[in-house]
Amino acid sequence: MIDLHCHILPGIDDGPTTLEQSLELAVLYQKAGFIKIVATPHWVPGTSWTPSIEQIHHRIALLRDSFKSRQIDIQIYSGMEIALDINLGDLLLSKDLVTLAGSSYVLIESPFQRLPLGWDQMFFAIMAKGYRIVLAHPERCLQLFSTPELYDDIIEAGVYFQVNYDSFLGHYGKKESETAFYLLKKGYIHFLATDSHDPLLRHPGNALEAVKVLKKTIDSKTIEILTRINPENVINDFPLETMASADFLPKDRKRWRWF
Ligand SMILES: [Fe+2]
Numbered sequence: 001m002i003d004l005h006c007h008i009l010p011g012i013d014d015g016p017t018t019l020e021q022s023l024e025l026a027v028l029y030q031k032a033g034f035i036k037i038v039a040t041p042h043w044v045p046g047t048s049w050t051p052s053i054e055q056i057h058h059r060i061a062l063l064r065d066s067f068k069s070r071q072i073d074i075q076i077y078s079g080m081e082i083a084l085d086i087n088l089g090d091l092l093l094s095k096d097l098v099t100l101a102g103s104s105y106v107l108i109e110s111p112f113q114r115l116p117l118g119w120d121q122m123f124f125a126i127m128a129k130g131y132r133i134v135l136a137h138p139e140r141c142l143q144l145f146s147t148p149e150l151y152d153d154i155i156e157a158g159v160y161f162q163v164n165y166d167s168f169l170g171h172y173g174k175k176e177s178e179t180a181f182y183l184l185k186k187g188y189i190h191f192l193a194t195d196s197h198d199p200l201l202r203h204p205g206n207a208l209e210a211v212k213v214l215k216k217t218i219d220s221k222t223i224e225i226l227t228r229i230n231p232e233n234v235i236n237d238f239p240l241e242t243m244a245s246a247d248f249l250p251k252d253r254k255r256w257r258w259f
């Protein structure tokens with residue numbers, strides 16, 4: 001598996017505070033079978049979470065050295081989870097922000113409540129500069145899961161969706177879980193990612209559990225697309241594969257009909 005979204009860099013956001021904690025997380029990645037990860041610390045304008053490219057690259061180099069000395073066989077790449085802002089197109093062009101593994105793909109954070117006003121123009125401005133948008137955990141945004149037609153609009157605008165493994169396990173709540181399955185059913189998911197933050201709660205071990213759940217509803221080829229093929233395509237800056245819509249309604253979840 002390959003993870004496009006995680007907070008493994010030490011002392012930079014709400015992820016690990018020490019190198020040792022980062023390495024604990026890395027060991028869990030290895031145990032879960034991940035071979036490549038993209039570190040995506042938060043970047044939120046107007047807060048202390050505005051790491052520079054140098055700060056990120058310094059920590060990536062530190063982790064690469066530590067992985068080597070601890071025999072942790074994982075390749076790590078740089079990235080950012082970027083909060084939506086009107087200036088992102090320009091900031092990307094001036095190299096103030098980090099794309100996913102140096103590709104043209106950018107990870108944009110879904111707010112938990114509402115998208116900012118003018119979000120469609122913001123997406124357009126980023127794509128007009130030649131970048132491709134991966135929207136992180138859209139299943140966790142109140143405005144979106146309360147108005148699911150918006151998912152159609154965003155997908156039609158050419159945005160790619162990254163859903164968290166934990167959402168399929170109900171770790172964020174019922175609506176988030178239902179929405180993750182709804183997006184799966186629509187064929188709207190391009191990647192699954194851990195969004196891991198620590199070795200105890202939000203960690204890569206949950207990915208294996210989620211895959212077990214998903215195997216009951218989608219075929220192994222689709223799982224491969226979401227967990228390995230498309231993340232690899234991002235690292236190589238290739239176009240993505242699209243999953244087929246999963247035409248199912250799980251037997252024990254009739255209440256999902258409200259969509
Ligand atoms: Fe995140």
